[in-house]
Amino acid sequence: MGSSPAPQPENLGQDVDVPPRQNLLRIGGRSVAWVPPLLLLLVIAVIDVNTSREFRVISWIVMVPGIAAALCGVWTTAAFAVLAIATYASVDQAWPDQFQTGLPDFILVAVGGVLAVGACWVRVRGEGRMLHMRDIAETTRRTVLRPxxxxxxxxxxxxxxxxxxxxxxxxxxxxxxxxxxxxxxxxxxxxxxxxxxxxxxxxxxxxxxxxxxxxxxxxxxxxxxxxxxxxxxxxxxxxxxxxxxxxxxxxxxxxxxxxxxxxxxxxxxxxxxxxxxxxxxxxxxxxxxxxxxxxxxxxxxxxxxxxxxxxxxxxxxxxxxxxxxxxxxxxxxxxxxxxxxxxxxxxxxxxxxxxxxxxxxxxxxxxxxxxxxxxxxxxxxxxxxxxxxxxxxxxxx
Incomplete structure (x- = not known):
């Protein structure tokens, strides 16, 4: 006078203190948002170690902090950015000099990590605003429609x-x-x-x-x-x-x-x-x-x-x-x-x-x-x- 979640009678809604994206990545009340970026990092490192000299994939590790930025908090994303840089350097140094991807890709991974941390900060701040606005809406609803x-x-x-x-x-x-x-x-x-x-x-x-x-x-x-x-x-x-x-x-x-x-x-x-x-x-x-x-x-x-x-x-x-x-x-x-x-x-x-x-x-x-x-x-x-x-x-x- 939208489809909405069906609240319970008299409850008129459910309070949720974590963003919806993180809710989907919780098992037994604990966050497992760090699992996908960690698995991706390991997969990329293993593939690069076992690939041919002409086909190196270690630079793909720049995706790891990007995935973390979409799923994790700021500090976790920063940790993955550092881990990605360290993993890149270790794996790349293990190859002979003529087959190393070198400084350009190292800069790419480092810059990608910094950008991912910034994007994560923006995302978390936006989710915080969303939760705050939801709390305001909930307070307004309870003021109009008192329990x-x-x-x-x-x-x-x-x-x-x-x-x-x-x-x-x-x-x-x-x-x-x-x-x-x-x-x-x-x-x-x-x-x-x-x-x-x-x-x-x-x-x-x-x-x-x-x-x-x-x-x-x-x-x-x-x-x-x-x-x-x-x-x-x-x-x-x-x-x-x-x-x-x-x-x-x-x-x-x-x-x-x-x-x-x-x-x-x-x-x-x-x-x-x-x-x-x-x-x-x-x-x-x-x-x-x-x-x-x-x-x-x-x-x-x-x-x-x-x-x-x-x-x-x-x-x-x-x-x-x-x-x-x-x-x-x-x-x-x-x-x-x-x-x-x-x-x-x-x-x-x-x-x-x-x-x-x-x-x-x-x-x-x-x-x-x-x-x-x-x-x-x-x-x-x-x-x-x-x-x-x-x-x-x-x-x-």
């Missing part, structure tokens, strides 16, 4: 987020759970567009939701705060010279009643988003889509979005997704059949309705359907009311 504690607000939950930009790791999709004395509120949405402007809008909406969802008793008033916040944010962007146009966000706002209230239902406000699914042992049913406009476009109508009350049993799970799931296409251009896929899975195994299983199922099925090539940010979020929610919420408040 949720287990059974937060009395809800069993699981989520997976796949950013269209696998390097940035963050986009315009957003979700959160906010406990309050009025019950637990859930929000999932998708900001129109991409880039930092979409991330900025998503962060604003989540901030507004966390405050209004906690302090405001009426779910319709929470929805109103979100709408006003989106308009204010758009106005602010214009004033600072970063006009995003008529940026908007589709979203679903859900209110779970407090434990001492009238349970067995949820209140839903849909801002032009894909309707959530209710998944349980009895099958799959889709919530009504509603008539609400996306956040930021509420001024186009005089009618505020309507609160819809939907029956929800204790063993039923709410499944919310963004259009990275519903608009995923296979090689033939067919959209991913979300409803049918979930229904088949639950019919085969009722345990698939549990949030964590459900999220993994939808994630894997979506990636399989599109061959791992997602065209948009993709979020899968599942929540279910659980026993103990009353005490969890009361303790929080």
């Amino acid at each position: 949720l504690p287990p059974r937060w607000g009395g809800l069993d939950h699981a989520a997976v987020y796949l950013a269209a930009d696998s390097v940035a790791k963050v986009g315009g999709d957003f979700y959160d759970i906010q406990p309050s004395r009025f019950g637990t509120r859930v929000l999932l949405g998708d900001v129109q567009g991409k880039g930092l402007g979409a991330v900025d809008a998503a962060a604003m909406l989540l901030s507004s939701f966390r405050e209004s969802g906690y302090h405001t008793g009426d779910l319709a008033q929470v929805a109103e705060r979100l709408e006003i916040g989106m308009r204010r944010h758009r106005f602010y962007r214009v004033q600072v010279g970063r006009d995003d146009g008529d940026r908007f966000a589709t979203a679903v706002l859900i209110g779970f009643p407090p434990p001492d209230g009238d349970t067995g239902h949820v209140d839903v406000i849909n801002f032009g988003h894909q309707p959530p699914l209710i998944v349980g042992h009895g099958g799959v049913r889709e919530l009504p889509s509603g008539e609400g406009l996306p956040l930021g476009l509420g001024d186009l109508t005089d009618r505020p979005p309507q609160v819809q009350r939907v029956t929800l049993a204790d063993d039923e799970t709410l499944l919310l997704v963004t259009d990275g799931v519903t608009e995923a296409r296979d090689a033939g251009g067919m959209f991913f059949p979300l409803n049918a896929t979930v229904a088949d899975a639950v019919r085969t195994d009722p345990a698939a309705a549990q949030p964590e299983h459900l999220v993994r199922l939808v994630r894997d099925a979506t990636l399989d359907h599109c061959g791992g090539h997602l065209a948009d940010d993709t979020t899968v979020f599942a929540v279910r009311n659980v026993d103990g929610g009353a005490s969890a919420t009361a303790t929080f408040l």
